[in-house]
Amino acid sequence: CGIQTRTQQLSFFMTLFLVDAKSPFVSKTELPKYYQPWMETARNVPKLIDSHSLRTHIHQMPLLETHFMKSHRELRLAHLALSVMTMGYVWQEGDRDTVKVLPRILAVPYCEVSQRLGLPPILTHADAVLANWKKKDPQGPLDMENLELLLSLPGGESVRGFFLVTMLVELAAVPGVKAIPKVIAGVRQGEVATVTRALDSISLAINGMKEAFKLMHGVHLCCRWKDNPCMAEGLVYEGVQAEPMEFSGGSAAQSSLLHCFDELLGVKHETKSGTFLTRMRDYMPPAHKQLIQDISSHRPSLRDFVLERNNAGLVSAFDRCVSQLVSFRSYHINVVSRFIAVPAARAKQLRSQDQGSEPDQAIIGKAPTALEERGTGGSAIMSLLKTARDQTSNVTIHGPLSSTKTSDLTLISELSSRLSL
Numbered sequence: 001c002g003i004q005t006r007t008q009q010l011s012f013f014m015t016l017f018l019v020d021a022k023s024p025f026v027s028k029t030e031l032p033k034y035y036q037p038w039m040e041t042a043r044n045v046p047k048l049i050d051s052h053s054l055r056t057h058i059h060q061m062p063l064l065e066t067h068f069m070k071s072h073r074e075l076r077l078a079h080l081a082l083s084v085m086t087m088g089y090v091w092q093e094g095d096r097d098t099v100k101v102l103p104r105i106l107a108v109p110y111c112e113v114s115q116r117l118g119l120p121p122i123l124t125h126a127d128a129v130l131a132n133w134k135k136k137d138p139q140g141p142l143d144m145e146n147l148e149l150l151l152s153l154p155g156g157e158s159v160r161g162f163f164l165v166t167m168l169v170e171l172a173a174v175p176g177v178k179a180i181p182k183v184i185a186g187v188r189q190g191e192v193a194t195v196t197r198a199l200d201s202i203s204l205a206i207n208g209m210k211e212a213f214k215l216m217h218g219v220h221l222c223c224r225w226k227d228n229p230c231m232a233e234g235l236v237y238e239g240v241q242a243e244p245m246e247f248s249g250g251s252a253a254q255s256s257l258l259h260c261f262d263e264l265l266g267v268k269h270e271t272k273s274g275t276f277l278t279r280m281r282d283y284m285p286p287a288h289k290q291l292i293q294d295i296s297s298h299r300p301s302l303r304d305f306v307l308e309r310n311n312a313g314l315v316s317a318f319d320r321c322v323s324q325l326v327s328f329r330s331y332h333i334n335v336v337s338r339f340i341a342v343p344a345a346r347a348k349q350l351r352s353q354d355q356g357s358e359p360d361q362a363i364i365g366k367a368p369t370a371l372e373e374r375g376t377g378g379s380a381i382m383s384l385l386k387t388a389r390d391q392t393s394n395v396t397i398h399g400p401l402s403s404t405k406t407s408d409l410t411l412i413s414e415l416s417s418r419l420s421l
């Protein structure tokens with residue numbers, strides 16, 4: 001009975017947030033007419049930023065009540081729209097002229113909607129990726145050509161690619177997440193064959209995530225008002241609270257996928273990366289956070305079961321899952337080094353040489369400065385990502401995977417060859 005209840009509970013949480021590939025229209029695309037001023041403005045954010053008129057436009061919007069929205073999907077769309085307007089409002093003039101106060105027209109409804117959803121009032125992964133897509137042709141496939149964003153930020157194709165590819169990574173994970181309750185039920189019932197099969201589905205799904213990730217050709221950094229030198233004091237949400245509030249920006253670290261797989265496989269993150277990853281759970285919809293907790297609290301643990309049964313097929317299936325997760329994290333590290341760490345380091349180098357030629361200025365202008373501004377040149381982030389990858393590798397039954405070292409070498413050689421350009 002306990003097993004049944006737990007499995008039902010897990011299925012309940014999954015249907016609550018997962019994309020159902022058979023009827024993929026989980027995103028709401030319109031709000032009731034009353035909220036037209038929000039949707040119209042949110043849809044025009046890139047254009048209004050371009051003409052430096054978004055802030056003025058927002059000041060002229062009416063202050064809207066939030067109680068006309070009833071469903072979870074409406075609230076998620078409203079959170080997305082308010083998030084996009086807020087990001088645009090704060091960064092209309094780039095890093096150099098951010099604001100200290102978010103006007104009540106945005107701040108009050110934003111905080112009300114956030115509270116009802118259990119999300120923070122900042123653009124999260126759940127907004128930008130999970131609630132921000134639709135099929136152009138409803139009968140067509142779920143692929144890049146047939147997908148579009150509901151709302152965007154300045155950056156055109158690269159923003160579109162970044163959010164939609166991340167959505168496709170989520171979609172590829174669905175069969176893997178659906179296999180988790182099967183693993184848990186199998187462990188409880190002592191069914192080695194069931195657990196082995198379910199683990200194989202998870203391996204396949206993680207491999208699919210990496211394949212989908214390969215479609216990523218650009219980067220978009222979501223900004224934050226926590227540990228951000230451009231907004232050292234955070235942001236005051238006018239009409240909500242007099243003291244400034246601080247929030248981390250959107251990151252796929254807020255996706256529940258890897259958290260779920262980590263908890264299932266028993267990956268223990270060390271203090272620094274663990275603290276960061278635990279904090280990221282506060283940026284997920286509460287049902288996602290609950291799902292991760294449910295997976296982590298099931299007993300006996302999967303790893304103990306695999307060790308105890310000592311069945312060759314089961315051990316290999318478990319190790320294959322770990323290996324796929326390590327491989328996904330290694331690929332992610334390569335992507336981060338290619339799109340962020342290398343351009344940031346190159347720009348920093350050029351800046352310190354102060355050559356000032358035109359092509360150099362172009363490289364400096366394009367480089368993502370967010371990592372440099374943390375004062376680490378990106379090394380702290382790279383170390384966080386590598387530690388998370390190595391901790392994953394540690395849970396294999398047959399010892400840490402050698403592929404870890406190989407990928408480090410690839411990464412280092414890539415980094416050094418690019419830096420000596």
Ligand code: HEM
Pocket residue numbers: 165166169170213216218219220250251252253254255257258277329332335336339340381385388389
């Ligand atoms: C161009 C694409 C991407 C870039 C540049 C990127 C960048 C980053 C950065 C800088 C971090 C460090 C933490 C932070 O500052 O937020 C991070 C963490 C993380 N990212 Fe990404 N990311 C990308 C795509 C993805 C995708 C598609 C996923 C999977 C859905 C993902 C999953 C994660 C996870 C789970 C973490 C936490 C560390 C870990 O658990 O290994 N990222 N990412």
